[in-house]
Amino acid sequence: MSVRGLSFYRDRRMIFQGLDLAIERGKVTAIMGGSGVGKTTLLNLIGGRLAPAAGGVAVDGQRVAALSRQELFALRRRMGMLFQSSALLTDLSVFENVAFPLREHTRLPEPLIRDLVLMKLELVGLRGARDLYPAELSGGMARRVGLARAISLDPMMVMYDEPFAGLDPISMGVITKLIRELNDALGMTSIVVTHDVAEACHIADYIYLLGEGRVVAEGTSAAMQASAAPEVRQFMGGLPDGPVAFHYPAGDYLADLLGS
Amino acid sequence: MDQGRGIVGHVRRLGRQTLDGVARLGRAMLFLLRLTPGLPVLFTRFSLVIQQIYVSGVLTLIIVLVSGAFVGMILALQGYNTLVRYDAQSSLGLLVALSLVRELGPVLTALLFAGRAGSAMTAEIGLMKATEQLAGMEMMAVDPLKRVVMPRFLAGWVSVPLLAAIFSAVGILAAYVVAVSDLGLDGGVFWSQMQSGVSVTNDIMGGVVKSVVFGLVISWIAVFEGYDARPTSEGVSLATTRTVVSSSLAVLGLDFIMTAFMLRGL
Structure with a gap:
């Protein structure tokens, strides 16, 4: 599965701009990023529930956005998806x-x-x-x-949307084990969208870190943990301030307080 | 969005609301068109439709039976009270039957159905959307319009005319009981006046046409509101309210238009 030059906007707000990534068959690939970087949106684009503004997603050689409704449904039969809410x-x-x-x-x-x-x-x-x-x-x-x-x-591919969110450690361990085992036993391709660093590093063969609408960093989990790039270190280490600013963009603080 | 104060602001808001209303109506129309490819579900998955007829039709039966009986009894008392002044109480059966078959049966059943089953339909579909069940179905390559929406829509459409017929029948029977046992009218006169005065083509078919139209409109509004609801708790509650309000108003408005056409001819 590959994503090439993907752009997507929601209410004129940019979510993705020229996003490129490739997901290898039979591997567990983790897509990480902070809240609001569009991880779930990416899964919806892969599943064809949303249409990209530019670029596109190809699954098993088929361009998802160009498929008719019938072809899309035929493709979805070969994809599984685990929702955060289980649905x-x-x-x-x-x-x-x-x-x-x-x-x-x-x-x-x-x-x-x-x-x-x-x-x-x-x-x-x-x-x-x-x-x-x-x-x-x-x-x-x-x-x-x-x-x-x-x-x-x-299915040939399963997408997991935040499979670890809101679980106790035991359930989390169970899910982690299941994702890995099912991937290996059934020969599926797995895409795990998560912000859980430890679990992602534990099971993923390859990790993409998203930020500001593009891939900030990528690599195997060992490479990511050893990375010196400030974005990666901030995310992997959970540092409150860094390239991703602690403050939501705002005007001058003093002027704001003194104003009405 | 701030639209200013004063008269200009009011005009703007009015314009915005009107445009929103028209846009909603357009969306509802498109939604109905998108539903039509799901029509074969009636033949391929008939069990789904039957299941929904049970949920929205059969479970509404109690309220329809009780209301129908009371309305029939009230009509008998009120009608007798007026007719007896002109010594025309022998026409009570006819009065009750015409009122029920032409107006009260279809309209009251539609209003009861909107409150009891239409709101439930909206809430159910809205909650399925809010809890990602519809999205989940889509990802399982199952079209929720065909699997969830269409069976409910068809079931509602079929149920209303049947319930309206039951409403009228129960009402007439209840009126008969009151007229004969309490008001001392002759049962034979009650039925014979009705038999000679009620026309199948005009009166009964008129009522049937009305209830079919009401069934269509209420089910359409209910499934559209549910499917179009914002996927939050306020969104679902707003959609449920809107279903009851819009379908009640639509029923009464359409009733006026249809009655005008039926009485004057096309």
Whole structure:
């Protein structure tokens, strides 16, 4: 998958300007950046839910923005996505949520669907929770169900939107392990969007750091940790001030206080 | 955005609001057009439509039955009170039937449906949007317009005329009970006046046409408001309110227009 010269604006505000990145098949690639740099927007552009102003995204040789709705849907069947909110269908049980893509896209007989769903749930360790409803799940469990659903059609690529956000350390460890294992066992390509430095370095084969609409730095996790570039050091070290300023742009402080 | 004070500011705001309103109407129209390719869901996924008819139609049945019965009983009492002055109480059955079949059945059912099922439809779709369930479906290559919106829209459209028919029938039966047992009218006269005075082509079909139009408009407003809602809690609550207000006003306005055409002819 590759992104070439991608530009995107939201309400005339620049999100991306000439963004270039390439994601290798079969690897776990992390896309990092602070809040508001457009990490989720990038996933939406890859999935074709948003259209770029210039440049484009190519997935498996297909230019996403140039696809018809039908072709786009055919491509999406080969992509899985895990939402930050898990986006489970609240009126369906865990079992039915994982079965949902199978029921919508295949005409498989019921016993086969049952077997497939149970296999996916076993992978994420929630076979025993199949009859629960999303409201009865903890955040970590919901995300694992979302993961089982994302891989239910055996996609070539899975996108994870902030998979570690808001989880306790144990759930986080479980998700980290699952992303890595599923990637290696199923031979998928994984794109992990996150601002979690430690977890990203732990599982990613390659890391892109985004800022101000472009790639600020890239490299393997070891290279990133050793990098001397100030942007990288600020992000990786969590320093409050640096190239990314602590203050939101504002007028002169004193004049502001003395003014009405 | 600051639009200034004084008269100029008011005019500007009025202009802005009018333009916004027209733009919304245009968006709603386009939305309806985007829905049409999902029409085959009626044949391919009939179970989804049936499920929604249960949710929006069957579950509205109780309120329609109770309201219909009360409205019928009230009509009987009020009608008798007026008719008896002219010694015309034998026409009570006709009065009740015409009022219900031509006006009150379709209109009151539509208003009840908008409050009970239309608002629920909007809230459900709006919340599915707010919780990214619709986005999730899209990423699973499932079109939410076909999977979620169209079945609800069709179910609402089908339910309103059926509920309106039930409303009128229950109302007439309740009026009969009051007329015969309480007001001492003759049951045979009650039915025979109705039978000779109610025309199938004019009165009953008029009511059916009205309720079909109301069903279409309410379901359209409800699904559009839900799908167009801002994905926040205030956005969903605003959309739900707007569904009830807009569809009630639309029902009454359209009723006036249709009645005018039906009484005067096209």
